[in-house]
Amino acid sequence: MRTVGEVIARRNREAAGALIGYLPVGFPTLDESVEAAVALVENGVDVLELGLPYSDPVMDGPVIQAATQQALQNGFRIADGFEAVRRITERTDAPVLIMTYWNPVVQYGVDRFADELAAAGGAGLITPDLIPDEGADWLAATERTGLDRVFLAAPTSTDARLVKTVEASRGFVYAVSTMGITGARSDVDRAARTLVSRLHDAGAEAACVGVGISTAAQVAEVLEYAEGAIVGSALVAAVAEGGAEAAGRLAAELARGTRPQ
């Protein structure tokens, strides 16, 4: 299996860029979330971002909140996240990142979490509420295990913070396209283009844009200037409506946005 960085680089050589798809683990059930994730990869998603349901998801909009709240009510446990990664990586060769808020990692034990994620075949973590300034334990664990660490960059981040974020990140830098939380938007903010350009100036090899992307046209537009496009809420809504099959159909549609222009 190739690393996240390698897959993104390859997709930028052979296509317009990489498509990254988000789904929460355990929604609507563990089995169905694994099936949906596999369906995404089979239909053109290059990198998976699996969200661990959390009680207080401050970066998430209503669609993802509703899905993760249901997963928690169904009894989701953190260990299910590793189980999902294991089952998905056995069936696909796409790298799988976990997206998690920080407290579950702290409570599991940062080193123990890193070891189990690596053992399950996971590629690393996207950490929406961990900034590099507070990330010493996680940086140490990733140096030891080789896991990727994807930090977020925002349009309001200063140049100095972007440099710090680029230096701390491995895999890619997650560019938050617009000021806001997750959820499909009709216009992906112009701020994204500026942010990605600033990230490149700060030394980023791979900047992927997330938050607000829901159509193939938006994927294509983002890939004009970024190395990857991240789709979340739209895929979650598809799973909610039509399960793995619907998610796969939407993925195939979105993947048309990665075709070379």
Add this chain to the structure above:
Amino acid sequence: MALRDAHGPYFGDFGGRFVPESLVAALDELSEAYELAKLDPAFHEELAELGRSYTGRPSIITEAPRFAEHAGGARIILKREDLNHTGSHKINNVLGQALLTKRIGKPRVIAETGAGQHGVATATAAALFGLECTIYMGEVDTERQALNVARMRLLGAEVVAVKTGSRTLKDAINDAMRDWVTNVETTNYVFGTVAGPHPFPEMVRDFQKIIGEEARAQVLELTGALPTAVAACVGGGSNAIGIFHAFLDDADVRLIGFEAGGEGAETPRHAATITKGRPGVLHGARSYLLQDEDGQTIESHSISAGLDYPGVGPEHSWLAALGRAEYRPVTDAAAMEALRLLTRTEGIIPAIESAHALAGALELGRELGPEAVILVNLSGRGDKDMDTAAEYFGLYDGEQA
């Protein structure tokens, strides 16, 4: 180092900034504005003048001898934050943060609220300063504090009933943070307690520490000595840190925070965060937290909406870890009895939040004996709780207690 000199972002192992990157610029901007304001005598004068001519500071102290008869004979002195404009200590912090909002030049404020005390205070300051205002309040709390919802709306604020999670204070904070992430360029988040990411724990404490500074001098003048113990209720902990802070380096003065014990700290239904929780990360800070094995926040329970919160400010976690302050649970039932007792013995109706400190003072008095002088922060008045109290005690016609 004197304990009073402690400041953010970390208090020992507690505090920090566990937030989305989208908020870092706003937190930096707020920190810088606050650091500049701290050095500016004009800011302090303006805030002090608002305290005098708007809030009604200094708030008085009131000795409560008839109430104290039930406390082992100890003297009990109440710091009357309930007499502040808007009815609680929350106005102290809000006026400071509203002044900062004007300095930063943002036209809109948002806030979370549990009991509605902080929401009312924020809506009041927004009216005073001509700011747009949105208040996030858990749906459960909008029901049990309907009067405060009406007050906020009358003051011109938009009140959003939050329907996610436990539909209480914790979820109101989540939604306020989501609003802030989205609207940060035009909006300042007026955080209501000493929790959250840096600079809030330090800044809110600094705006509330006037409570203890006044009370320390007032008790000295009344009794000729410092109190034996200082009691306050603790949800997020702003009134408690406000009255504790002036005494932190008075090693002989015991500081006791009373958490909401709900149906009993030994049951699953309580909000006794330091008593029963363990360190974790919630709402931007590392602090004590009610959580399960996986780090999922456990829903808290308290009859008091203002204490119904599964986290606590990082400075309290630090003071607990140092052993400088103690934290104990008080049940719903004990708090409601204390509420009725103060009302019947002194003619003062406290907020249910503050009634937890009163119940704690009764317990402390019996432990410490008649020589003790106990200073209690009466952080808010009970008007907003009349419906809860009427239901609890069966005060409406056609009901039985």
